[in-house]
Each structure stands twice: as structure tokens, then as C-alpha cells.
Amino acid sequence: MAPHRSDLWEREDTPPETTPAAPPVPPAPAADAVVLPAIKDAVASGVITGLLLLPLVGFRATESGSGPLTLTYRFGLVAVFALLVAGLRLVLNLTLWRPGRKIRDNRSAGLAALSAKVAPAARPAFFALALLYPLLAVTLSGGLSPSRYWVDLGIYILTYVMLGWGLNIVVGLAGLLDLGYVAFYAVGAYTFALLSTSVPLNAFFDAHVAEGFWASWSFFVCLPMAGILAALWGVILGFPVLRLRGDYLAIVTLAFGEIIRLVLINWVSLTNGGAGISSVPAITFFGVPFNGNDDGFAARFGLDYDSMHRMIFLYFIILGLAALTALVTIRLRKMPVGRAWEALREDEIACRSLGINTTLTKLTAFATGAMFGGFAGAFFAVRVRFVSPESFTFMESAVILAIVVLGGMGSQMGVAAAAILLIGGMEMLRNLSFLKASFLFGPDFDPSLYRMLIFGFAMVAVMVWRPRGLVANRMPTIFLKQRKAVSGALVKEGHG
Amino acid sequence: MDIFLQQLINGLTLGSIYGLIAIGYTMVFGIIGMVNFAHGDVFMVSAFIALICVLLLTTVVGISSIFLVLAITLVVAMAFTGLVSWAIERLAYRPLRGSFRLAPMISAIGMSIFLSNFVQVAQGPRNKPLPPMVPDVIVLMERDGYQVTLAYKQILIMAVTAGLLFGFWWLVQKTPLGRAQRACEQDRKMAALLGINVDRTISLTFVIGAALAAVAGVLYLMYYGVVNFADGFVPGVKAFTAAVLGGIGSLPGAVLGGLLIGLIETFWSAYFSIEYKDVAAFSILVVVLIFMPQGLLGRPEVEKV
Amino acid sequence: MAAASFTPKVPKSWDRDPLLKVDHLSMRFGGLVAVGDVSFRAGRGEVTAVIGPNGAGKTTVFNCITGFYKPSTGRLALMQGGPATMAELDALTAGGRAWAKTAAGATYLLERLPDHKVSSRAKVARTFQNIRLFSGMTVLENLLVAQHMSLTQAGLINPVALLNLPSWRRKQKAALELALYWLDKIGLTARADDPAGDLPYGDQRRLEIARAMCTQPVLLCLDEPAAGLNPRESHELNTLLRAIRTEHQTSILLIEHDMSVVMEISDHVVVLEYGRKIADGAPGDVRNDPKVIASYLGVEDEAEAVAVTGVPA
Structure with missing residues (x-):
């Protein structure tokens, strides 16, 4: 099986859905030639929607106390949805999808031209904005305390930007599909949580260095260790599985991710099981605690104590970590190992014929990606100060992978944009409380339930809309005269 | 010995259900080379459809024969689940066919998230219990107060599975649809040139896979008597494990893999630790893929240079 | 025999x-x-x-x-x-x-x-019957990938390279020169910055040979x-x-x-x-x-x- 080759063929031969209308159809078809099929289509889609929704929306198995389930009926709701779909399709068939209507090709071309213009400025602009973000948040929200939500959101998004960039090395550059990336995130988080709360370690440093030394310095000591351990796990998990190709690799990494989570749940003596590890020490300003005491950060720097100082410091820590990820990746891409990653994604057999040890190359990609995952994990633990297996489900891996694919594999700015869109968007969905207004759905309506529903739907819609992600082009790592973007259609996606 | 026998029965029952789900994975992978991540959730949806149908038939229509109820439920669940799967293929996978390989996978993951949350929203997050169905058992042997039992529903599950598999095997081996399907597996482009409606064949593959998952869903509901919106993921991954263990693309392999996974899981729970039963299943997946990527009955892949 | x-x-x-x-x-x-x-x-x-x-x-x-x-x-x-x-x-x-x-x-x-x-x-270097270029990488990048081995003798992730030290830059320059030599040999210098997948068939064949030659085979x-x-x-x-x-x-x-x-x-x-x-x-x-x-x-x-x-x- 040579999937990438046959896919290439497909691309040439399978015309986009819109072309059937393109051949010599008269410029303006007669009205009933458009309207009748449109009505038929609308009725059909309405009926199908109704049938799809009938069993699970039309009926509801309701618990009534401790008694047996009873059925309640919501046929009205089904009818509303069916009519909505039918109406929408009718409108679309008569307007946007009207046969014979000229499809504007220049839209995607315009988008490409725009992105080409914006691209050089995107990176500096992104970093400048990221640097100034806390300041903006504080000024715009009118003070330190009111900005808490926004700074927290910034930290949250940047964590995913970093995770996306880390996974991008594995998926986007090396073309290895990893569905268990969250395992390395977990390894990092648990490394820091376990080491920092370890009683013997605390006692040892209290006795030999200084009272409370470990609690205040453990993050900075454990951060590299978390990265190294995660990388080590990347090698351990990667070594046996890297012979596998394509979807098999994806499934095995998924299985590994689940195994690690299940072990974290069940190995109670080490990890405290599902209850998790709490009272992870808070971050300090390089040894200076963020508290209201005389030796605290505020007092030392002559500020009024505010718990937001810690948040803002956390923000800059994650920004630094994310920037490190980006810079190392940019550097690695220009080195033989990075070139080998990309070559591996393009054609593994050709790589081997050029003397590249593909196993070793894949392992370095896996380990490097895992290391950044480990860093992010340690950061997660110090931010939330609590770790439990709940935080490391398959959903997390799926979200990170979705960020990478939606961003356009290999493109750092694309990944950052996708992280902002997806994570920011999911966060916005948390604030759907306006739907509780009585004229919409009423106060019983729980909008947070719909968050993941919409998220899943959006993942499908975005893939259908832009299968190659937001930034489909690849930037070469070296050039002789002129740096030209390589069209996404030529870039392979790897099959390992 | 008696525990062994009991676990053997339980394992085969569970394995039948996994096997039925696994066929859906293996067929879709065979024909379009994609892991249909949403298949586990399609199975869960089918169990919910069955739940609604059973409730409707027993409480509203008032049919008292439980076998009649199950028979009607089976047909209804297969039909509606098939429709759901058809719609999924049409909306989430077909527009991506032949494009970037990762796109359908992400789309499938999105669909899986959508389906489980859809059921959560539509039916509520709590477990949905049913009164026990077909509770009778046959006591096979009894020693020191430990009974080895074979429940009627276990017989039913194995019988339905065996019957369906036979019918399904016939469908794939002997009918024009099966021939078209195998042709599409070999070479989609050539099949299209020879006049096979590839789109329809792929759609039908999804529908058939979903219908078998629906059978599994009905049997699952009948066996455990309870279903929850989150019940799709783990059985889905285990069924996929089964498909891989048997050799993905191979139909007998999927069933064999399903039975093996079911047996391993029950024996592991009985003899080692119930907490680590999922770890055992996933570890087997990893070990099989590493040492035998073609699975038990699959054909080895020769690398073309 | x-x-x-x-x-x-x-x-x-x-x-x-x-x-x-x-x-x-x-x-x-x-x-x-x-x-x-x-x-x-x-x-x-x-x-x-x-x-x-x-x-x-x-x-x-x-x-x-x-x-x-x-x-x-x-x-x-x-x-x-x-x-x-x-x-x-x-x-x-x-x-x-x-x-x-x-x-x-x-x-x-x-x-x-x-x-x-x-x-x-x-x-021993080789080419393939069905050309196997890295089609999403530029012509120049293809030739540099081929020099992977001569550039990575000190290990895959080389700190000297990571920090872009002078000794590394010299090596990099030598690699670039070899690539340019072969580009000139196959007459594709003008297309160095184009993706390899965009070249006409005959050029792709010659590029594949040049890429193999960049490994300096016997x-x-x-x-x-x-x-x-x-x-x-x-x-x-x-x-x-x-x-x-x-x-x-x-x-x-x-x-x-x-x-x-x-x-x-x-x-x-x-x-x-x-x-x-x-x-x-x-x-x-x-x-x-x-x-x-x-x-x-x-x-x-x-x-x-x-x-x-x-x-x-």
C-alpha cells in the first residue's frame, strides 16, 4: 500500500463537489429547473434530519426518582430542527449553491495573497502582542484584580500554543501521527508534582540547604527534569512503535496515552489515584514567594501585595517556555536533524537511501516533542497546583492534535492562530449564559453542556472547510536567491 | 475449573459484542483506509436508540413478549443507526475523501466528540437503567455453593452473533454488493472505471458496519441493562484492538480478535486485577501491533521500493 | 554456472x-x-x-x-x-x-x-524507478538532506549546530557549496528555490541523481x-x-x-x-x-x- 501516492492521484481525479455544475450549463437556468430540485432537496434533507433526530431528540428516557425510566416526548423540537435544516438548504440552493452560479476562485487566491503579505509580520506581531498582553489586560479591564480572568485565559491559551508547537515537531515536521501526546504532558506534570511534594526530598533540603528551600525552588529544578523524563518516556514508548506506519502508529500512541492514564489512576500508592495530588507548591519569583509577608515578592519590590503578581509571573513563564519551543524548533529545522524530519515526512524510503537512520530520526522527533510536552506539564502542575488523571484524557490529545492540524501542519503561526481560535473559542462558549434569557431558552437551559457539542461539530466543519489547515504553505529552511513558499499541495503529510 | 468455565462463558459473550463492533472498523478501514474513530460512539448511539425503542414498546405499545420486543428493537436500531452512520459519512468524511490523510481522522474525532455530547445533551448525563431482560439462567454445574451459569441472554448473544456473521459473510462473498466492496478495497479508481458506484458502495459499507454495531448495541443493552453517553469510547477502542489483533481488513479476523479480547479481559479481571483490565487490553494492542502488525489473519504488508 | x-x-x-x-x-x-x-x-x-x-x-x-x-x-x-x-x-x-x-x-x-x-x-547511493524526491522541499533542500551524514558526524542534535557556532557554519558552507556544484552540473541553479515537485520530469530525474551524488558515493x-x-x-x-x-x-x-x-x-x-x-x-x-x-x-x-x-x- 502506498497511500500518499494514491492520494495524489485522487486529488487530480476527484473534482471538487462544485464542478458538476460547471460544464456547459446555460448561464441562467430556467427558474423551475432550479426551484423544483431545490424544493425537493429541501424536503428530502428535512425528512432525513427529522428521522435522524426522531429517536434521541423526539423521545427522552427520563429518570423519575428511583422508579423505572419513563418516556417524554419532544416532537415539536424535532419538527423545528427539520424545518430549520430544510429552510436553510432551500435558501442555500437558491443562492450560494445555485447551479450555474459562478464560483469565485479568487477568494482562496486572495486569502493566499493576504497571508503571504501578512506572513513576514505575523511572527513579530504575535510575540509583541504576547509580551504586551498582561499590560493590555490590566489597562483594558481597569486594574489588576479585574484582569484575573483575562490573564488566566492568556496563560491557558499559551499553554496550548506551546503544546501545539511541541506536537507540531512530531506531527507537522516528522509526519508521525501521535494521538497520545497528553501522556508526556502527564509525565511532566506528575514529575513535578511528585518531586515537589516528596516528604524525604523536602526534609533533605530543609536539613542540608535551607528551611523551605525545596518548596520555593522545586519548580525551577524540576522543570528540566520534567522535560528530560518526558523525553525519556518518548524514547521508551517510541522505540518499539516507530516501525509502525500510519494509523497504526496513531492507535498505539493512543493506547499508550490511555495506559499511562489508567496506571496513574490505579497506582494509588504512588499517585494517590483518582483523587490526585494536591498542595503542589506555588511558583516563586526565583525563590521569593508571592505572598503578603515581609519577605514576599510585593514587599521586596515595594509593591502592594496582590495575588495577581503570581499570575502575571506565570504568564511570562509560559510565554518564555513557548518562545523556547518556537525558537528551538526554528533552529532545528535548519539543522540536519530538522531537515531529516521533514525529509522523513516527504519520503521515508528515499531517506534511507541517503543514509539517514530513520529510526533514530523518528526517535529524536518523538523525544523532542515529548520534552516540550513535559515542560508544559510541569508548568500545568505549578499553575493549577493540583494534578489528577482527569486532566490527561484522550480528549486533551485530540484537542492538541486538532490545533496542529487546524493550524496547518508545520506552520508555527498557523498553530498559534489555531490554538487561540480553538481554546479561546471554547472559552467563549463557556459564556453562553445570555442564552438563559427567558425569551430564548429559559433559565433551565445549561449552556455549558453545549460547549463540547459545538466543539466537536466545529472540528468537523473546519476540516471540511480547510482540510489542510489555516496555513497550508511550507516555508523552505534555506534559499539561494528568494524564499518562496512551497504550496501545500506538494507537501506530503507523512505516513508514519 | 468452575471459575474458568464461568469466565469462558462470560468472555465469549463479551467477545461477541466486541467482534460485532470490530467488523465495522475493519470494513471501513479495508475500503477507505481510515480508522473511523466515531464508530464506538455510533455503537453507543445505537444502544440509546434501542433503549428508547424498548421503552416505547414495553410501556407505551405494551408488548409483553420480550422476544418480540427485542426483535423489533433490533430492526429499528439497525435501521436508525445505519441512517446515522450514512449521514456521518456523507457530512464528515465524503467531502474529505482523497484529500489530506489526517483530515478525515480529525473529522472523525470531532464526530466522536459530537455524538457523545449530543447524546448527553439529548438524553442527559446519567446512567439509563432498564429492568432486567431475559433473566433466566441454566445452571451448568454447582460445587461448594459456586454455580456456573449460562444465561439465556448469553446464549442469545452468541447465537445472534453467529447467525449475523454467517449472513454477513454470505453478503460479502456471494452478492454483487460484496463483490463491489472487495473491488473498491483493491483499487477504487479501477472499480469506478469498471462501472461500480464507488460512493454508494462506501456509503453501504458504513451503513452495514453501523447496522452490525447496532446489533452489538442492542445486545449490550440487553446484557448489562444500562447505558451511558460515555459508553462509546472504551468499547470502541477495544473493538478496534480486536480488529487489529485479528488483522485489520479481515472479517473472520475481526471476530476472532473480538473473542480473544473478550476472553483476555474477563480472565484478566478474574485472575489478576479488575482495575488493570483496560490496561491489559491496551497493552495487548501495543504488543500485537509491534510484533505482528498484520494481526492473526491479516496479510503481511510488503514494502514496495 | x-x-x-x-x-x-x-x-x-x-x-x-x-x-x-x-x-x-x-x-x-x-x-x-x-x-x-x-x-x-x-x-x-x-x-x-x-x-x-x-x-x-x-x-x-x-x-x-x-x-x-x-x-x-x-x-x-x-x-x-x-x-x-x-x-x-x-x-x-x-x-x-x-x-x-x-x-x-x-x-x-x-x-x-x-x-x-x-x-x-x-x-552506495541509489535512485528509484518511480522518482522519490522530497517533493515538498526545494531543490536546494533536497541536495542538503543528502549531506545529512557528513553534517551529523557529531551526533543528531549537535550543540555546536544548535548554537550556530563558527565551526558549524563552515561545515554548513561546505555542504552548500557541494550542493551548488551539483546544481550547476545538472543545470538547475536557476530553480534552486523551487519545490522539487514542481520540476519537469527530466529535471526531476537529474535532480535525483545529483541528490544521490551529494552523498559522495563510490x-x-x-x-x-x-x-x-x-x-x-x-x-x-x-x-x-x-x-x-x-x-x-x-x-x-x-x-x-x-x-x-x-x-x-x-x-x-x-x-x-x-x-x-x-x-x-x-x-x-x-x-x-x-x-x-x-x-x-x-x-x-x-x-x-x-x-x-x-x-x-
């Missing part, structure tokens, strides 16, 4: 100074014998062509030599520097190692090396380099191959169907049919060999073919 009668009394150049000795190579896939007991030599500094009808097992021989297949039986000895003595070769074969230093240089047993080491250690294996080329491109290819042989001390082993290319540039021709060698010699001798003519043009009677070739089909 069937072809023994074809080796004349005067030792041929490829017997005097072989770079590659293929001895009793067999490759079976399940029950199918793709290559059965093939032996030949490729001379140092020469162009050796392997020809034969479709399905004769030429590409299988190539894949064995370049490490992509592990041969079922047989020995593939690559002798860098100069031919190894019989004793040296026997000692190496008897021992478990994949290579040994010899009086003349070093000898590698290719069947014992993993594919990437066939390229990086034994210095033996370059070309799998049907002229396939699909028009006469002009075919001519350019001949010029390139001749230049490689004369200017770079790189020997060439090629599979080809295009007899004009074979006859024009090769010093030595090996003919395979149904996985067996039926002729071996200078191009002129092979062209007039009745067995070769029979295999290419067909003979009317099966029995006659056996009588002529001595090998039952």
Missing part, C-alpha cells in the same frame, strides 16, 4: 578490479524465486548495466544491493579502495561482522548492513534513469553519467531498458532473464549473444529456447 562459458581466457577489467562482487545471490518471496543464483562483478570506475525483460529480477537485485531487501542467500561484497584478496573476503564472510579493513581499503558485506548504512558506510545505482525521457533529455543524462564516471571516481551500476543508453555508456553488460543471468560481457559481445537475442526477440519453440540458452525457462 551457465554463464561460465562466456568468460574468456583474458581476464576482463571487472574481474581484475571489481568494486562490487555479487556471488550466488538469490531472493525468494514466499515460493516465488525472483532472483536465483546470480553472480556478477561490477568493475571499479566502470559503468555496469543490468538489462533484461520485464520481471527479470533487475530491481530485486538492486534492492538487495542497496539494502532494501535482505537476500535469501548470497554474498554482496563492496570493496572500497581496491579489491580484497580471497583470504580477506573468506575471513570476513566466515566472521559475523559486516565489514573489515583490507590491505587495499575496506570491504563491506552489503547483505549484512541495514539500508541506511549501505549508503552512509559502504557509500557506487551509484540507477534504476532506469532514462525511463520516460525524450531524446534530448536522454542525451543530457548520458553526458551527466559520463561526467560522473570520469570526474568523480564513482562507479555506476544501472538498470536500463533503453538500449541506446546502455550501448552508448556502459563498459559491461549483465543480462538477466527470469531471475537468472544469461549473459555477461562487453556491450558488443552481449549484443550478438544468441541467448540475449532469443530472450529479447523471442524464439518460436520453447524447446529451442532451452537448447539455445541451456536454462529451462
Whole structure:
């Protein structure tokens, strides 16, 4: 099986859905030639929607106390949805999808031209904005305390930007599909949580260095260790599985991710099981605690104590970590190992014929990606100060992978944009409380339930809309005269 | 010995259900080379459809024969689940066919998230219990107060599975649809040139896979008597494990893999630790893929240079 | 051996100074014998062509030599520097190692090396029948990937490189110069910054050869380099191959169907049919060999073919 080759063929031969209308159809078809099929289509889609929704929306198995389930009926709701779909399709068939209507090709071309213009400025602009973000948040929200939500959101998004960039090395550059990336995130988080709360370690440093030394310095000591351990796990998990190709690799990494989570749940003596590890020490300003005491950060720097100082410091820590990820990746891409990653994604057999040890190359990609995952994990633990297996489900891996694919594999700015869109968007969905207004759905309506529903739907819609992600082009790592973007259609996606 | 026998029965029952789900994975992978991540959730949806149908038939229509109820439920669940799967293929996978390989996978993951949350929203997050169905058992042997039992529903599950598999095997081996399907597996482009409606064949593959998952869903509901919106993921991954263990693309392999996974899981729970039963299943997946990527009955892949 | 009668009394150049000795190579896939007991030599500094009808097992021989297949039986000895003595070769074969230093240089047993080491250690480079360029990378990047091994001697993630220190930049510059040299050789300097997948077919063929040459091989294996080329491109290819042989001390082993290319540039021709060698010699001798003519043009009677070739089909 040579999937990438046959896919290439497909691309040439399978015309986009819109072309059937393109051949010599008269410029303006007669009205009933458009309207009748449109009505038929609308009725059909309405009926199908109704049938799809009938069993699970039309009926509801309701618990009534401790008694047996009873059925309640919501046929009205089904009818509303069916009519909505039918109406929408009718409108679309008569307007946007009207046969014979000229499809504007220049839209995607315009988008490409725009992105080409914006691209050089995107990176500096992104970093400048990221640097100034806390300041903006504080000024715009009118003070330190009111900005808490926004700074927290910034930290949250940047964590995913970093995770996306880390996974991008594995998926986007090396073309290895990893569905268990969250395992390395977990390894990092648990490394820091376990080491920092370890009683013997605390006692040892209290006795030999200084009272409370470990609690205040453990993050900075454990951060590299978390990265190294995660990388080590990347090698351990990667070594046996890297012979596998394509979807098999994806499934095995998924299985590994689940195994690690299940072990974290069940190995109670080490990890405290599902209850998790709490009272992870808070971050300090390089040894200076963020508290209201005389030796605290505020007092030392002559500020009024505010718990937001810690948040803002956390923000800059994650920004630094994310920037490190980006810079190392940019550097690695220009080195033989990075070139080998990309070559591996393009054609593994050709790589081997050029003397590249593909196993070793894949392992370095896996380990490097895992290391950044480990860093992010340690950061997660110090931010939330609590770790439990709940935080490391398959959903997390799926979200990170979705960020990478939606961003356009290999493109750092694309990944950052996708992280902002997806994570920011999911966060916005948390604030759907306006739907509780009585004229919409009423106060019983729980909008947070719909968050993941919409998220899943959006993942499908975005893939259908832009299968190659937001930034489909690849930037070469070296050039002789002129740096030209390589069209996404030529870039392979790897099959390992 | 008696525990062994009991676990053997339980394992085969569970394995039948996994096997039925696994066929859906293996067929879709065979024909379009994609892991249909949403298949586990399609199975869960089918169990919910069955739940609604059973409730409707027993409480509203008032049919008292439980076998009649199950028979009607089976047909209804297969039909509606098939429709759901058809719609999924049409909306989430077909527009991506032949494009970037990762796109359908992400789309499938999105669909899986959508389906489980859809059921959560539509039916509520709590477990949905049913009164026990077909509770009778046959006591096979009894020693020191430990009974080895074979429940009627276990017989039913194995019988339905065996019957369906036979019918399904016939469908794939002997009918024009099966021939078209195998042709599409070999070479989609050539099949299209020879006049096979590839789109329809792929759609039908999804529908058939979903219908078998629906059978599994009905049997699952009948066996455990309870279903929850989150019940799709783990059985889905285990069924996929089964498909891989048997050799993905191979139909007998999927069933064999399903039975093996079911047996391993029950024996592991009985003899080692119930907490680590999922770890055992996933570890087997990893070990099989590493040492035998073609699975038990699959054909080895020769690398073309 | 069937072809023994074809080796004349005067030792041929490829017997005097072989770079590659293929001895009793067999490759079976399940029950199918793709290559059965093939032996030949490729001379140092020469162009050796392997020809034969479709399905004769030429590409299988190539894949064995370049490490992509592990041969079922047989020995593939690559002798860098100069031919190894019989004793040296026997000692190496008897021992478990994949290579040994010899009086003349070093000898590698290719069947014992993993594919990437066939390229990086034994210095055998290859191209593919269906071109395998890194199509999403630029022409220049393709040539730099090929210098992976010479750039990574200090390890895959090299701190000197990570920090962009001067010693690394010198190395990088040398690599770039080699790439530019080959770009110039194949006449693609103007397209250095274009993606390789955008090039016309003939340019892609030459780029693949240049990429292989960037690994600085002692033996370059070309799998049907002229396939699909028009006469002009075919001519350019001949010029390139001749230049490689004369200017770079790189020997060439090629599979080809295009007899004009074979006859024009090769010093030595090996003919395979149904996985067996039926002729071996200078191009002129092979062209007039009745067995070769029979295999290419067909003979009317099966029995006659056996009588002529001595090998039952």
C-alpha cells in the first residue's frame, strides 16, 4: 500500500463537489429547473434530519426518582430542527449553491495573497502582542484584580500554543501521527508534582540547604527534569512503535496515552489515584514567594501585595517556555536533524537511501516533542497546583492534535492562530449564559453542556472547510536567491 | 475449573459484542483506509436508540413478549443507526475523501466528540437503567455453593452473533454488493472505471458496519441493562484492538480478535486485577501491533521500493 | 554456472578490479524465486548495466544491493579502495561482522548492513524507478538532506549546530557549496528555490541523481534513469553519467531498458532473464549473444529456447 501516492492521484481525479455544475450549463437556468430540485432537496434533507433526530431528540428516557425510566416526548423540537435544516438548504440552493452560479476562485487566491503579505509580520506581531498582553489586560479591564480572568485565559491559551508547537515537531515536521501526546504532558506534570511534594526530598533540603528551600525552588529544578523524563518516556514508548506506519502508529500512541492514564489512576500508592495530588507548591519569583509577608515578592519590590503578581509571573513563564519551543524548533529545522524530519515526512524510503537512520530520526522527533510536552506539564502542575488523571484524557490529545492540524501542519503561526481560535473559542462558549434569557431558552437551559457539542461539530466543519489547515504553505529552511513558499499541495503529510 | 468455565462463558459473550463492533472498523478501514474513530460512539448511539425503542414498546405499545420486543428493537436500531452512520459519512468524511490523510481522522474525532455530547445533551448525563431482560439462567454445574451459569441472554448473544456473521459473510462473498466492496478495497479508481458506484458502495459499507454495531448495541443493552453517553469510547477502542489483533481488513479476523479480547479481559479481571483490565487490553494492542502488525489473519504488508 | 562459458581466457577489467562482487545471490518471496543464483562483478570506475525483460529480477537485485531487501542467500561484497584478496573476503564472510579493513581499503558485506548504512558506510547511493524526491522541499533542500551524514558526524542534535557556532557554519558552507556544484552540473541553479515537485520530469530525474551524488558515493545505482525521457533529455543524462564516471571516481551500476543508453555508456553488460543471468560481457559481445537475442526477440519453440540458452525457462 502506498497511500500518499494514491492520494495524489485522487486529488487530480476527484473534482471538487462544485464542478458538476460547471460544464456547459446555460448561464441562467430556467427558474423551475432550479426551484423544483431545490424544493425537493429541501424536503428530502428535512425528512432525513427529522428521522435522524426522531429517536434521541423526539423521545427522552427520563429518570423519575428511583422508579423505572419513563418516556417524554419532544416532537415539536424535532419538527423545528427539520424545518430549520430544510429552510436553510432551500435558501442555500437558491443562492450560494445555485447551479450555474459562478464560483469565485479568487477568494482562496486572495486569502493566499493576504497571508503571504501578512506572513513576514505575523511572527513579530504575535510575540509583541504576547509580551504586551498582561499590560493590555490590566489597562483594558481597569486594574489588576479585574484582569484575573483575562490573564488566566492568556496563560491557558499559551499553554496550548506551546503544546501545539511541541506536537507540531512530531506531527507537522516528522509526519508521525501521535494521538497520545497528553501522556508526556502527564509525565511532566506528575514529575513535578511528585518531586515537589516528596516528604524525604523536602526534609533533605530543609536539613542540608535551607528551611523551605525545596518548596520555593522545586519548580525551577524540576522543570528540566520534567522535560528530560518526558523525553525519556518518548524514547521508551517510541522505540518499539516507530516501525509502525500510519494509523497504526496513531492507535498505539493512543493506547499508550490511555495506559499511562489508567496506571496513574490505579497506582494509588504512588499517585494517590483518582483523587490526585494536591498542595503542589506555588511558583516563586526565583525563590521569593508571592505572598503578603515581609519577605514576599510585593514587599521586596515595594509593591502592594496582590495575588495577581503570581499570575502575571506565570504568564511570562509560559510565554518564555513557548518562545523556547518556537525558537528551538526554528533552529532545528535548519539543522540536519530538522531537515531529516521533514525529509522523513516527504519520503521515508528515499531517506534511507541517503543514509539517514530513520529510526533514530523518528526517535529524536518523538523525544523532542515529548520534552516540550513535559515542560508544559510541569508548568500545568505549578499553575493549577493540583494534578489528577482527569486532566490527561484522550480528549486533551485530540484537542492538541486538532490545533496542529487546524493550524496547518508545520506552520508555527498557523498553530498559534489555531490554538487561540480553538481554546479561546471554547472559552467563549463557556459564556453562553445570555442564552438563559427567558425569551430564548429559559433559565433551565445549561449552556455549558453545549460547549463540547459545538466543539466537536466545529472540528468537523473546519476540516471540511480547510482540510489542510489555516496555513497550508511550507516555508523552505534555506534559499539561494528568494524564499518562496512551497504550496501545500506538494507537501506530503507523512505516513508514519 | 468452575471459575474458568464461568469466565469462558462470560468472555465469549463479551467477545461477541466486541467482534460485532470490530467488523465495522475493519470494513471501513479495508475500503477507505481510515480508522473511523466515531464508530464506538455510533455503537453507543445505537444502544440509546434501542433503549428508547424498548421503552416505547414495553410501556407505551405494551408488548409483553420480550422476544418480540427485542426483535423489533433490533430492526429499528439497525435501521436508525445505519441512517446515522450514512449521514456521518456523507457530512464528515465524503467531502474529505482523497484529500489530506489526517483530515478525515480529525473529522472523525470531532464526530466522536459530537455524538457523545449530543447524546448527553439529548438524553442527559446519567446512567439509563432498564429492568432486567431475559433473566433466566441454566445452571451448568454447582460445587461448594459456586454455580456456573449460562444465561439465556448469553446464549442469545452468541447465537445472534453467529447467525449475523454467517449472513454477513454470505453478503460479502456471494452478492454483487460484496463483490463491489472487495473491488473498491483493491483499487477504487479501477472499480469506478469498471462501472461500480464507488460512493454508494462506501456509503453501504458504513451503513452495514453501523447496522452490525447496532446489533452489538442492542445486545449490550440487553446484557448489562444500562447505558451511558460515555459508553462509546472504551468499547470502541477495544473493538478496534480486536480488529487489529485479528488483522485489520479481515472479517473472520475481526471476530476472532473480538473473542480473544473478550476472553483476555474477563480472565484478566478474574485472575489478576479488575482495575488493570483496560490496561491489559491496551497493552495487548501495543504488543500485537509491534510484533505482528498484520494481526492473526491479516496479510503481511510488503514494502514496495 | 551457465554463464561460465562466456568468460574468456583474458581476464576482463571487472574481474581484475571489481568494486562490487555479487556471488550466488538469490531472493525468494514466499515460493516465488525472483532472483536465483546470480553472480556478477561490477568493475571499479566502470559503468555496469543490468538489462533484461520485464520481471527479470533487475530491481530485486538492486534492492538487495542497496539494502532494501535482505537476500535469501548470497554474498554482496563492496570493496572500497581496491579489491580484497580471497583470504580477506573468506575471513570476513566466515566472521559475523559486516565489514573489515583490507590491505587495499575496506570491504563491506552489503547483505549484512541495514539500508541506511549501505549508503552512509559502504557509500552506495541509489535512485528509484518511480522518482522519490522530497517533493515538498526545494531543490536546494533536497541536495542538503543528502549531506545529512557528513553534517551529523557529531551526533543528531549537535550543540555546536544548535548554537550556530563558527565551526558549524563552515561545515554548513561546505555542504552548500557541494550542493551548488551539483546544481550547476545538472543545470538547475536557476530553480534552486523551487519545490522539487514542481520540476519537469527530466529535471526531476537529474535532480535525483545529483541528490544521490551529494552523498559522495563510490557506487551509484540507477534504476532506469532514462525511463520516460525524450531524446534530448536522454542525451543530457548520458553526458551527466559520463561526467560522473570520469570526474568523480564513482562507479555506476544501472538498470536500463533503453538500449541506446546502455550501448552508448556502459563498459559491461549483465543480462538477466527470469531471475537468472544469461549473459555477461562487453556491450558488443552481449549484443550478438544468441541467448540475449532469443530472450529479447523471442524464439518460436520453447524447446529451442532451452537448447539455445541451456536454462529451462
